[in-house]
Amino acid sequence: MLSQEETSKLKIGLEIHVQLTNLKTKLFCPCPSDYRGKKPNENVCPICLGLPGTLPQVNSKAIESAIAVCLAFKAKVQPYVAFSRKNYFYPDMNKNYQITQYDKAGGATIGIGGHVTISMDGERREIPFRRIQLEEDPGRLVHVEKGSVRKTYIDYNRAGIALVEVVTEPVMHQPKEARLVLEKIQTTLEHLGVLDPSFEGSMRCDANVSYAGGARIEIKNINSFREVEQALRFEELRLAYLPKLESNVTKRWGEKEGVTATSREKETEEDYRYFPEPDIPPILVDEKLVERIRRHLPELPDERLERFIRAYKLPEKLASILVMEKPVADFFEEALQFSNDPKEVAYWLTNEVVRRWRECDVDCRKSKFKPRNLAKLVNMVKEGALTPRMAKSVLWDVVLTGEDVEEYIERKGISIIRDPNMFKQVILKVLEEKPNLRENASKNERIIDFICGEVQKKLDGRADPIILRNEVKKLVEEED
């Protein structure tokens, strides 16, 4: 770990590429955008293959979605938008240029500025954006290794898919901050309805890092937020403790190896020879269109957070965990149709259910466990039909199988124990095993708690906590 002073010398900026998964077709041609699971090079046409003599045609829905993205992040939508050509030679881009947007050389990106708000260590922070732009996704290289033979195939199904790129200012100082920014951008775009993050590779990120004003390192194409944080932690330490780099470099994050490796000297912007895209005339953005999109913006995470705090009286921390993932927030609100205790539902959802989903790598969008089932369980704990410990162990199974909580309990013959005589035997056994507990128990509530805990362990957490506690007190006082 770096000290606070060292951390403040670290500067992190992000370039986030998000596929507009709400679109049915690609950015400049009528090819379908659902390329996943398709045969290689099935969703292609002369336009997205970049054949000579073809003309790109801008998908107006992509422009509208990008305007919505700008408005969601409070970026200024430009009245005049122009595409640019970014020239480079690489097999995933068969035209040898990418149609993108650029804020210089005659180009104009769709959005300028904007920001995202995160809360870190109990404080809210605004991370400003430099620009928001619209561009086409390149094709996909597929590397195949059979024995000693290595081959690379190219699949152009992804070529031409509409991407929105968000470029942040390099103002983050900690890897964790970068992860929070990515999570917040993801949940905002999902609330907006333009991104389905469960689509593999729909949100990708390049990160640039510099330390104490030294050379800039760019880490390319990191797939998960956890990896972004790990890659940045690695660079943070390397930059602080190893000799300074001579020049800017581009690096690749090795997920398996857990290190970054230099892939090439970083290109400068001049290397790309940007110039205005001659095949697409500049677009004038109608102010009325922008206003119409603004009026139809759905509820976004920041507003939803405020509503959760206000309407359900949730603590801010709990409410922000819920809205960080739209499906989790949706699950929560659906469960409230069957329970009138928002705090308990939120607690059980974020602490137990989400934890179990993560542990087993379950996508909560596809979970068999339904909100009504969670509400049932929470109600049973409230009514005293289950102890919290029993409820946890029930959840452990049903979160994965989706079995009805009541049916599960009946099938397993699980029931709460309320018989004081049964408790008496177990309490006496605990006191026999640990004779020193007897001495001060009657004067010390914490020892009583401890004895209750020991009894619960022996009874698989099935003892009614109130009856058990009374029984422990009664016996301890008798002992005196």
Ligand SMILES: [Zn+2]
């Ligand atoms: Zn096409």
